[in-house]
Each structure stands twice: as structure tokens, then as C-alpha cells.
Amino acid sequence: MDNKIVVVDDEEDNIELVRAVLSSKGFEIITFTNGKSTIGYLEGCDELPKLLILDMRMPEMSGIDVCRELRKNRKFDSLKIVFFTASSDLDSNLLKSYGVIGFIYKPFDINQLVEQVRKYVKMTVA
């Protein structure tokens, strides 16, 4: 599917919100509530999603753990990842080293979320 986006967050209400906002704009939204099943899904996936929106703070595997794991596999070299976070003082240098192309901060304005996601989907990775 051309507009597939994977959203990972342990907060189910937040996932439902992102799904409601983005699916009405023509995106196909696939969601997971933990890192392990996300990695399992992506490994078995023939066509990578256009974007992976990854919550940073989750039980067991954090967003950073998931990123670290994915970056071990060349298959995911071209996978675009953005962090979904409520923190405001992130070390952007550290995050760049995981190949994260941006952040979506919580709480968000739903129109801005759509704009941001469109921008990230179009972005080409160097």
C-alpha cells in the first residue's frame, strides 16, 4: 500500500487518536502497542511503510531500543522513523545517530500532525 504508516505507542487512546486523524486523510494506519510486535511485523513485511511513528517511552522496549534493533538490519536502512514524544528536552544529536528524521511532540494540534506527517512521508533520506 502506498500510504502505509506504522504507529507505535503503549497508550491506546493516543493510538486511536492518531489513527482517527490520519486515516481520514487517506493514510493506511497500522498500529502496535509495543516494540517487540512492531519489529516482528516489520521483519515479515514485503514493503516497508512510508513512515514509522515510534513512541519513545514504552514498557520493556523503549523507542530507542526499537530503533537500535532495527538499525542492525540492512533491510531497514531506508525506513524513515520519527519519534513520538512528550519530552521536550531531547538530545537531538544522540537521536540523529539512530537515523531518526524528526519528532512529533505530544500534545499536538491535529492539523499540524497531518502537515508534519505529509512532510515526513515526502522527505527523502540521504
Added chain:
Amino acid sequence: MVLIKSEKKEKVKRPKRNPEKNIGKNSKNNPETNDEKMIILTRYLEESAERLKELDRQKDAFLDIAAHELKTPITSIQGFAQLLQDEAVLRDIEKSKHYVSLIDHNTNRLYYLILNMIDAFKIINNELKHNIECVNLYDVFKSAKEKFEEQIISKGITPEFYIEDNVPTITSDSEKISRILRNLISNSINYTESGTISLRIFRNGNNDGYIQFEVKDTGRGIPKEHQEFLFSTFHQVDASLNRKSGGAGLGLFISKGLVENIGGKIWYESSVGEGSTFRFNIPLVYDAKTIQEMKDKEDAHQETNNNHKKANEADDEYKNEEYQINGGNEDGQ
């Protein structure tokens, strides 16, 4: 973000007081020198600075977590409220109702988060008040059941709610009891993927004047290394960005504070992979005098332990004292 993992780290060594008092004591036969004085004063200042830095770090960590946790329900409230401004959404009555219920749920969650934060500070500062009245435990039981039964079922877990027949009306603080149950059951829901979560309310068989509450789950259990610090503030916090549970990690710290505030005790059993059981008891009749006596006894016991520990650690001249951020023995009182 620097985070705190253990209660031990929350105890900050207090610099030895009256540094000048001890100057020269180790060297009775030697005259005091300015150098000696300077060394002791410098050490004193360094320790003071260290202590302040540690307190500052704890405060920052707490504020960071608090801000983060508050933003989670706010995200849902703001987002669904914005969605409801869309006429296409409003035309779908069922969808609209669902979004309103999510806003309601998250507002409630935000309210309890704030309440927990306020109470945490009150407990730390020993300012927690209570509202003692006649409490019908069947009402407390019923409202806990109504609040959580559906939530447990929706996670695919079997709920079990039990209250013994003929439980007497007690004099206590019903709001506090409900809050403790709320904290414990929410924890169980957070940490349990399958099996059962049960709440049981019953009198101890030996009629000891207490009523017992038990919240039991078949969840992931508490690893040994976490057990020691389970009831301390900021416990869930650790050095990674891993989120150990919902909330600001204050639930058990507050539960303990609330239970003790109404004269009870809280304890637990847990094994990894099998689940956890939290129990607390509270007196059937709240009696401020008895509770104060119990507290004094406990403080005295604590003091004895501390002194014992101190004696072991003491060097020739000083006794190491520990300043506990969780209240208590500040200034050695």
C-alpha cells in the same frame, strides 16, 4: 534526564554540623592551625554543595516525569476535542459519543494524576489530612467494582470481586480507601496481560479489629531488584527512557502514605512471571491516639535501626547522619 533508581539514592548525606566544634579534637596535643580549620570547613562546604545538587537533581527528575505524564492524557483530551469540531465527525453520533467518553476517561485520569502529585508532596511534608466518617465498605466495594470491572474485562483478563458478608460499618476515610484501591488495581491492570485480577475485602479471622483488603493479579510480578525500593518516590523511574508503568511512579509511595495515614499497614508478595498480591489492613475504628502511638513506636524503631547503622559507620569523631527526603528524621528529631 538523570533519574533515580533507588530509595538509597534518595537519602542524601547531610554534612556534619558545627564543623568548627571538632577542629583540633583529633589532635589534642597539637595546636589548632588555620590549615586544619580550612580543610574541615572546605569539606563541610563541599558536602553541603553535594547535598544541594542531589536534591536539585531529584526535583528536576520529578518535574520532568510529572510534565511527561501529564501530557499523555492531555494529548487525548485535546486531540479528540479537536476531532469533535469536525462536522463530519459530529454527524456520526456513535463515533462522537465514543470520543466524548475518551475525553471523559482522560480527564479523570489527569485529575487523579494531579491528586497523586499533590498528595506525594503532602506525604513528604507530613501534611496529609483525613476526613473520618462512617464508611460503608459495601459502597466502597461497589464503586471499585463499577470502576474497574469493565476495564479488566476489556483487557481480556478475568475480574474477581469479593466482599465478605456482614462486614461492619467502619470509621475511617472512605476517599483514601478508594484512592488506595484505585492505585493498586490500576497497577495490576498495567502489569497484567492475562489471567485474573481480584479484589477481596474481608475481616481477619482472629477479629483483631482490622479489615483487610487484597488486590491480587497474575501479572508479570516484581523483580527482586525492584522490590526493596517499591514504596519509594519516583520508583518507576530509571536511567533509560523505558516506561515502567502508567502514572508518575508515585502510586505505591502514595498508597503507603494513605494507608499509614488512616492507621493501617501495606505489604505484598510477588514472584516474577506469576504475579503480585498487595494487601493492606486498616482499623475498624479510626483512633488518632493509637495511630500516633503506633507511629511513634515505628519512628523509635526506625531511630534505633538508624542509630545502630550509624554506630557501625561512625568514625572516631563523627556519626554519619542521613537526611531522608521522604520526611522523618530531619535535624535528628
